[in-house]
Amino acid sequence: MKSLAELQALRDQMKAKVGIREDDSDNIRVVVGMATCGIAAGARPVLAAFTEEVAKRNLQNVTVAQTGCIGICQYEPVVEVFEPGKEKVTYVKMTPEKAVRIVSDHLVNGKPVAEFTKSALK
Amino acid sequence: MYRSTVIVCGGTGCTSSGSLKVIETLEKEIGEAGLAEEVKVIKSGCFGLCALGPIMVVYPEGAFYANMTPDHVKEVVQEHLLKGRIVKHLLYDETVAEEEIKSLDQTNFYQKQLRVALRNCGVIDPENINEYIAYDGYQALGKVLTEMTPEQVIKVIKDSGLRGRGGAGFPTGLKWSFAAANQADQKYVACNADEGDPGAFMDRSVLEGDPHVLIEAMAIAGYAIGANQGYVYVRAEYPIAVERLKIAIGQAREMGLLGKDILGSGFDFDMELRLGAGAFVCGEETALMTSIMGKRGEPRPRPPFPAVSGIFQKPTVLNNVETYANVPRIILNGAEWFNSMGTEKSKGTKVFALGGKINNTGLVEVPMGTTLREIIEEIGGGIPNGKKFKAAQTGGPSGGCIPASHLDIEIDYDNLLAIGSMMGSGGMIVMDEDNCMVDIAKFFLEFTVEESCGKCTPCRIGTKRLYEILDRITKGQGTMEDIPKMKELCHFIKENSLCGLGQTAPNPVLSTLQYFEDEYIAHIQEKRCPAGVCKDLLSFEIVPDLCKGCTLCSRKCPVGAISGTVKNPHVIDQDKCIKCGACIESCKFKAIIKK
Numbered sequence: 001m002k003s004l005a006e007l008q009a010l011r012d013q014m015k016a017k018v019g020i021r022e023d024d025s026d027n028i029r030v031v032v033g034m035a036t037c038g039i040a041a042g043a044r045p046v047l048a049a050f051t052e053e054v055a056k057r058n059l060q061n062v063t064v065a066q067t068g069c070i071g072i073c074q075y076e077p078v079v080e081v082f083e084p085g086k087e088k089v090t091y092v093k094m095t096p097e098k099a100v101r102i103v104s105d106h107l108v109n110g111k112p113v114a115e116f117t118k119s120a121l122k
Numbered sequence: 123m124y125r126s127t128v129i130v131c132g133g134t135g136c137t138s139s140g141s142l143k144v145i146e147t148l149e150k151e152i153g154e155a156g157l158a159e160e161v162k163v164i165k166s167g168c169f170g171l172c173a174l175g176p177i178m179v180v181y182p183e184g185a186f187y188a189n190m191t192p193d194h195v196k197e198v199v200q201e202h203l204l205k206g207r208i209v210k211h212l213l214y215d216e217t218v219a220e221e222e223i224k225s226l227d228q229t230n231f232y233q234k235q236l237r238v239a240l241r242n243c244g245v246i247d248p249e250n251i252n253e254y255i256a257y258d259g260y261q262a263l264g265k266v267l268t269e270m271t272p273e274q275v276i277k278v279i280k281d282s283g284l285r286g287r288g289g290a291g292f293p294t295g296l297k298w299s300f301a302a303a304n305q306a307d308q309k310y311v312a313c314n315a316d317e318g319d320p321g322a323f324m325d326r327s328v329l330e331g332d333p334h335v336l337i338e339a340m341a342i343a344g345y346a347i348g349a350n351q352g353y354v355y356v357r358a359e360y361p362i363a364v365e366r367l368k369i370a371i372g373q374a375r376e377m378g379l380l381g382k383d384i385l386g387s388g389f390d391f392d393m394e395l396r397l398g399a400g401a402f403v404c405g406e407e408t409a410l411m412t413s414i415m416g417k418r419g420e421p422r423p424r425p426p427f428p429a430v431s432g433i434f435q436k437p438t439v440l441n442n443v444e445t446y447a448n449v450p451r452i453i454l455n456g457a458e459w460f461n462s463m464g465t466e467k468s469k470g471t472k473v474f475a476l477g478g479k480i481n482n483t484g485l486v487e488v489p490m491g492t493t494l495r496e497i498i499e500e501i502g503g504g505i506p507n508g509k510k511f512k513a514a515q516t517g518g519p520s521g522g523c524i525p526a527s528h529l530d531i532e533i534d535y536d537n538l539l540a541i542g543s544m545m546g547s548g549g550m551i552v553m554d555e556d557n558c559m560v561d562i563a564k565f566f567l568e569f570t571v572e573e574s575c576g577k578c579t580p581c582r583i584g585t586k587r588l589y590e591i592l593d594r595i596t597k598g599q600g601t602m603e604d605i606p607k608m609k610e611l612c613h614f615i616k617e618n619s620l621c622g623l624g625q626t627a628p629n630p631v632l633s634t635l636q637y638f639e640d641e642y643i644a645h646i647q648e649k650r651c652p653a654g655v656c657k658d659l660l661s662f663e664i665v666p667d668l669c670k671g672c673t674l675c676s677r678k679c680p681v682g683a684i685s686g687t688v689k690n691p692h693v694i695d696q697d698k699c700i701k702c703g704a705c706i707e708s709c710k711f712k713a714i715i716k717k
Contacts, residue, residue, distance in 0.1 A: 014256035
């Protein structure tokens with residue numbers, strides 16, 4: 001390493017890699033249902049798509065977490081997005097492709113994707 | 123990219139309670155569950171809550187698992203990592219409140235803490251330089267080398283009000299400015315990591331949990347005073363710390379953060395380790411430097427001070443590990459940030475190693491000015507078994523005992539000195555009503571007698587004579603003349619000893635005499651140890667009315683001093699009894715008493 005700029009570039013790169021290790025109560029939380037029903041319906045690739053996409057865009061204010069069964073197993077994979085001070089948004093029958101859309105539209109631009117929510121299914 | 127990070131404590135405390143086995147199981151289980159690509163396992167430094175080891179934290183949830191075993195690990199992998207269900211019954215119970223899981227920062231142990239020196243301990247992987255860099259590591263060095271002159275660096279440290287954390291509390295910036303002002307063809311930067319106070323382990327924790335902070339800070343000090351060589355004097359009894367420091371130095375060299383022309387600035391700096399062989403006196407600065415030079419570790423009179431003539435007679439700056447651990451943060455955040463914490467004359471935070479009769483043994487870092495009561499009752503969780511607080515010993519063998527009447531004292535360098543104790547390196551041993559203060563004084567004196575290097579007479583002979591008087595008193599052979607005699611002897615040892623070891627050795631005696639003279643008098647006049655510790659003044663007896671004649675005590679007695687027949691009261695033969703206390707522990711009817 002030969003300059004401070006190089007060091008700073010390395011820091012930014014590494015910061016994205018180490019992930020979140022602090023109290024994250026102000027963060028947007030993306031929670032993926034990962035009970036048996038969720039996993040069977042394909043929650044794992046969805047979870048992976050979220051973590052990858054969030055890392056790629058270096059969204060420091062987003063926490064991707066997992067949870068157990070929410071109780072609507074027929075709609076799995078289910079993903080819920082919690083924004084501080086806002087009502088939660090529940091996405092159903094998720095796919096990795098849908099996850100990418102949600103990251104760009106909802107997490108980055110603040111517009112929930114209505115067509116992926118449960119109410120759109122009816 | 124990993125979706126989850128599991129941090130397992132690899133500090134000495136958790137290692138000895140089995141954290142390596144936990145890590146091994148964890149990696150195996152994660153592999154078997156097919157999660158190796160999703161979950162990252164990191165071995166970190168100390169979290170501070172050593173009493174609950176091995177400790178394991180799962181992020182992003184921040185779930186804090188305590189007292190882990192390989193079986194628990196399997197459960198966490200299956201439930202938490204695979205299915206996302208936090209295993210509540212394995213969490214540190216303070217983090218679980220009525221169906222809701224609290225953040226670790228909200229528990230009593232961490233709530234009042236402010237981590238500056240320990241900020242990376244328990245957060246990063248100490249064996250990976252990239253993790254340190256991710257948490258702004260080496261940015262302060264970069265800032266110093268590209269934007270600041272050595273004078274500016276010294277000014278920031280001076281303005282911050284940082285004082286030496288090794289015990290004496292000398293202003294760090296001032297020390298640096300002395301060394302910088304002395305012209306020489308060669309100067310040195312050294313680090314005192316010869317942490318020898320019984321019960322203190324904050325320096326070890328920094329070395330184990332965040333070794334790069336020391337390298338960065340020493341390089342900054344080198345730039346400030348014009349030195350290009352550093353020495354870390356670390357005790358050989360800290361194998362994990364030595365190992366991680368070696369790895370860290372290797373990685374820093376490889377990345378060009380140590381060596382020639384660091385970050386293209388033209389500044390050269392490199393460092394070496396020196397292992398101490400376990401002498402307490404080598405924590406004294408002149409003895410430490412003599413030892414670095416390869417000679418017998420004995421102190422010498424000052425002046426000349428190290429800033430004038432230190433290692434190999436060259437100007438040297440010598441600071442303690444915890445002092446250095448504050449430096450990079452001060453450079454990055456500014457002097458005002460640092461001096462906004464603490465009291466008027468003691469700025470920043472201090473790490474204390476809590477030990478003795480306290481629920482949460484471990485490491486705590488609090489702003490200067492936190493009261494002793496907050497540390498013991500709130501952070502430390504109070505005294506176990508409903509016992510009463512008697513005193514807190516700070517500063518190790520150089521410090522003194524603080525009685526309950528001073529519990530509300532705001533802890534800083536000057537307040538502690540004013541009540542006859544000292545900050546020392548930050549060991550804090552809590553004592554309850556079962557601790558005999560004469561015995562405590564004797565314990566510390568025994569330590570200094572053992573560790574006195576013998577170079578000067580007041581220390582070598584004075585501490586020995588002092589110990590002998592204490593020994594007599596604990597055996598019930600003391601006289602009332604012993605008390606003024608001890609005070610006089612303490613005075614002479616303090617005034618005439620060559621180095622800090624002797625100058626502070628009488629402190630445990632003086633402070634216990636000041637606050638607990640009644641206990642000394644009870645030993646001398648009544649031949650009685652009020653706390654029931656000094657064996658020669660005790661006798662064990664069986665109360666006939668309470669004894670059911672179950673024979674358990676007579677079977678437990680290692681010397682066959684208890685006789686009696688089944689269902690009849692037993693008797694202890696006082697001539698045979700060695701006062702080990704095994705009978706008291708075994709008796710189910712509380713029929714045996716200490717007198």
